[in-house]
Amino acid sequence: MSDDRETPLRTNGPIQMVRDVGRKLSQGEAGPLLVLLMVAAIWTFFQFQNDRFLSPGNLTNLMLQQAAVATISIGVVLILLLGEIDLSVGAVSGLCASVMAVLIVNRGVQPVLAVVIALGLGAIIGLFNGFMITRFRIPSFVVTLAGSLAWVGLQLYVLGQTGTINLGDNFVTALTNTFFPPLIGWAVAVLAIALTLGFALLGRAHRRAAGLQVGALRGLIFRIAVIGAAFVALVFVMNQDRGLPLVVVIVFALALAFAYLTERTRFGRHMFAVGGNAEAARRAGIKIDHVRIMVFMLGSTLAAAGGVLAASRLLAVNQSSGASDLLLMAIAGPVIAGTSLFGGRGTVWSALLGAVVIGSIANGMNLLALASSVKFIVTGAVLITAVTIESVTRGRRNSGAIE
Amino acid sequence: MSATTPTAPALLTLKSVSKAFGANQALTSVDFEVDAGEVVALVGDNGAGKSTLVKAIAGVQLCDEGAFYFRGEMVKISSPQDATALGIATVYQDLALCDNLDVVANLYLGRELFTRGPSRAAYLIDETAMEQSALELLDSLAVTTIRNVREHVGMLSGGQRQAVAIARSLLGEPSVVLLDEPTAALGVSQTEQVLELIHTLRQRGLGVVVISHNLENVFAVADRIIVLRLGRRAATFDVRGVSREDVVSAITGAEFGVGAGLSKESA
Ligand SMILES: Nc1ncnc2c1ncn2[C@@H]1O[C@H](COP(=O)(O)OP(=O)(O)O)[C@@H](O)[C@H]1O
Ligand SMILES: [Mg+2]
Numbered sequence A: 001m002s003d004d005r006e007t008p009l010r011t012n013g014p015i016q017m018v019r020d021v022g023r024k025l026s027q028g029e030a031g032p033l034l035v036l037l038m039v040a041a042i043w044t045f046f047q048f049q050n051d052r053f054l055s056p057g058n059l060t061n062l063m064l065q066q067a068a069v070a071t072i073s074i075g076v077v078l079i080l081l082l083g084e085i086d087l088s089v090g091a092v093s094g095l096c097a098s099v100m101a102v103l104i105v106n107r108g109v110q111p112v113l114a115v116v117i118a119l120g121l122g123a124i125i126g127l128f129n130g131f132m133i134t135r136f137r138i139p140s141f142v143v144t145l146a147g148s149l150a151w152v153g154l155q156l157y158v159l160g161q162t163g164t165i166n167l168g169d170n171f172v173t174a175l176t177n178t179f180f181p182p183l184i185g186w187a188v189a190v191l192a193i194a195l196t197l198g199f200a201l202l203g204r205a206h207r208r209a210a211g212l213q214v215g216a217l218r219g220l221i222f223r224i225a226v227i228g229a230a231f232v233a234l235v236f237v238m239n240q241d242r243g244l245p246l247v248v249v250i251v252f253a254l255a256l257a258f259a260y261l262t263e264r265t266r267f268g269r270h271m272f273a274v275g276g277n278a279e280a281a282r283r284a285g286i287k288i289d290h291v292r293i294m295v296f297m298l299g300s301t302l303a304a305a306g307g308v309l310a311a312s313r314l315l316a317v318n319q320s321s322g323a324s325d326l327l328l329m330a331i332a333g334p335v336i337a338g339t340s341l342f343g344g345r346g347t348v349w350s351a352l353l354g355a356v357v358i359g360s361i362a363n364g365m366n367l368l369a370l371a372s373s374v375k376f377i378v379t380g381a382v383l384i385t386a387v388t389i390e391s392v393t394r395g396r397r398n399s400g401a402i403e
Numbered sequence B: 001m002s003a004t005t006p007t008a009p010a011l012l013t014l015k016s017v018s019k020a021f022g023a024n025q026a027l028t029s030v031d032f033e034v035d036a037g038e039v040v041a042l043v044g045d046n047g048a049g050k051s052t053l054v055k056a057i058a059g060v061q062l063c064d065e066g067a068f069y070f071r072g073e074m075v076k077i078s079s080p081q082d083a084t085a086l087g088i089a090t091v092y093q094d095l096a097l098c099d100n101l102d103v104v105a106n107l108y109l110g111r112e113l114f115t116r117g118p119s120r121a122a123y124l125i126d127e128t129a130m131e132q133s134a135l136e137l138l139d140s141l142a143v144t145t146i147r148n149v150r151e152h153v154g155m156l157s158g159g160q161r162q163a164v165a166i167a168r169s170l171l172g173e174p175s176v177v178l179l180d181e182p183t184a185a186l187g188v189s190q191t192e193q194v195l196e197l198i199h200t201l202r203q204r205g206l207g208v209v210v211i212s213h214n215l216e217n218v219f220a221v222a223d224r225i226i227v228l229r230l231g232r233r234a235a236t237f238d239v240r241g242v243s244r245e246d247v248v249s250a251i252t253g254a255e256f257g258v259g260a261g262l263s264k265e266s267a
Helices: A013-026 A031-049 A056-081 A089-106 A111-135 A140-159 A171-177 A182-209 A217-240 A246-264 A266-276 A278-283 A288-314 A326-336 A349-367 A372-399 B050-058 B080-086 B103-107 B118-122 B127-140 B158-170 B188-203 B215-221 B244-252
Strands: A164-166 A316-318 B012-021 B024-034 B039-044 B065-070 B073-075 B088-091 B176-180 B207-211 B224-229 B232-238 B262-264
Touching: A031 A349, A056 A089, A056 A217, A056 A246, A056 A266, A056 A288, A056 A326, A056 A349, A089 A111, A089 A140, A089 A164, A089 A288, A089 A316, A089 A326, A111 A140, A111 A171, A111 A288, A171 A246, A171 A288, A182 A217, A246 A266, A246 A288, A246 A349, A266 A278, A266 A288, A266 B103, A278 A288, A288 A316, A288 A326, A326 A349, A326 A372, A349 A372, B012 B050, B024 B039, B024 B050, B024 B207, B039 B050, B039 B188, B039 B215, B039 B244, B050 B080, B050 B088, B050 B176, B050 B207, B080 B088, B088 B158, B103 B127, B103 B158, B127 B158, B158 B176, B158 B188, B188 B207, B188 B215, B207 B215, B215 B244, B224 B244, B232 B244
Parallel strands: B024 B232, B039 B207, B039 B224, B088 B176, B176 B207
Antiparallel strands: A164 A316, B012 B024, B012 B065, B065 B073, B224 B232, B232 B262
16 A cells, blocks of 8 residues: 555654654644653752652652542643633532532431532533533633632532531542552552553554554554553552552543543544634534533533542542632643643643642642742743743644645 | 536536625525536636635525525535535635644544444544545545645645545545635645646546636636626636636626627626
8 A cells, every 4th residue: 555655653763763752842742751851850859859759658649639630630631622711620629529528428418429419510510611602602711710709609608607527437538548559559550551552552453454554663662661660660659658549540540531532532533623623623514512512511520520539638628629729730730731722732641740740849849848929939930831832832833834 | 528408407506596694795696506527617706705605505604595406306405414415525715624633533524433343332433444545535536745644734735735625525425526715825736736636526427616716727627617796697608618808807797798608697
């Protein structure tokens, strides 16, 4: 067949490989690599400032702290892919967690059922957002900004006089307070690596059997090696402390599921199309309003899930659950890690990577006992830098089309 | 070529199509017809109503009045899906491609293939099958300029993008293809490639409607020329035996002598 067509994976030796990486960097498409470098730089910096930073205990805390943010960020990524924004994810997470806590503690509802109700409430709020945005053509930032005020008010109402509800010991608190024994941790790591490698090789064999070009095996092995090393390091470090946390596995599973949805299914493909060129998507027969409504529902449901995890970590819900800088962190993370604010570009994994970057900065600054003022300024500066880089490289990417 | 006898119904016929944007009458009682294996050029000044007519046929922008006949039968086109179902494909002036998706994804947008077997339940897109038939399609159209079908469309040149848009329109095996200004943004060699592609479409027996400002291109590909002026059908020409001046006169509305092949409509 067409031998003159090359696949993007094809490389002609190390020089070509380096050149490819350079090109991708300058076009803002080497997301994961760039972010890993950023994480390495941040970790090195804080480790020099305080040698407790890279201790297993602190890294485990970092994971536990960021699980909620990462979950909310997965939903934010879905919405950003459409070129929309949801400024109510923080408030929704707080409201849904509060409803859950009231149901469990004051009404004696089964914790599992209360979690399901909280997620359902998130979905309904998302349905409302999507309906307002598609039916009345109100910009999403207006709908969700107004909504966030209302949801905060509703949260205060639901929590009532006391303002704080302690969750006690149950299914919800177990989510972030369960750790796997070392052997199970290793088993998870081995399974994850085996599955990654297995699917990659299977896909490759499938392409080859179909007569399509396949990338160099070296490239694939390199990627699997990097991913595998990350898994091994993660489990190794976690095992030094309390063990692999259940919540890390949950967040990974969520990310995997939504990565599958966005990258492998027709619905995900249509999300990218709506974010890239909504009119083109409409003319291709895609029901773009359905896609929008569904995605806002998923976004709010994930916000509710994040709220549940945050409550689990705090062992309680209070009036400031979902408030403070949670919204900012949940949106800033994926953007720093390469998801475009302008729609159509990004990956679910940027939610996880972004949560690690933002969390590392916040955690490191906490260890250094910096003032809140400094923390806010630094986080803001990092965000604006990331958005600027994205904006500049986006311009370069588009100008590539002109001959 | 298309010997349209008066009795045999044309592939696609429009009768008395009108469309107003508020007080702006974009189309006034326009008739239109295209036959299989025929290239009809739709020409006219800016704002003459060419795009509006094409959008009405494509179902993306409904007209106020008018009847549509497909193979002689009256049909209703009230959505892009209706047009697609009839076998009418459209390549829009603005191409309507997603720059953030690769060539394969754009070709199959809205009609992605699923894998068969158990993974079908997981709504898994069959990338392999899509890439295979994308390569076959581009080969069959002799499109050699697109070297990597996994490249994002935003990275392609104007001619490559046009080729993707045209190839995309052919995936549904249409019988009519509408092309709105397919060469407007292209350089000389890219224009050649697109005109070549239009010839290929006609050879395949498709009815092709091409909107163009460029009379040189029109004369290179068209069998018939239909002139719109101020929302009305002003004239129809057979390209054989008509001069460029005649067409220009019809477009601008200037007085002109009766030339060969001319049939001026009473507008
Ligand atoms: N969406 C629209 N809203 C209002 N007026 C429009 C719209 N589309 C086209 N028109 C008007 O209809 C007329 C015909 O436009 P169009 O079909 O685009 O012309 P052409 O493609 O021949 O240049 C013009 O006067 C134009 O301003
Ligand atoms: Mg036009």
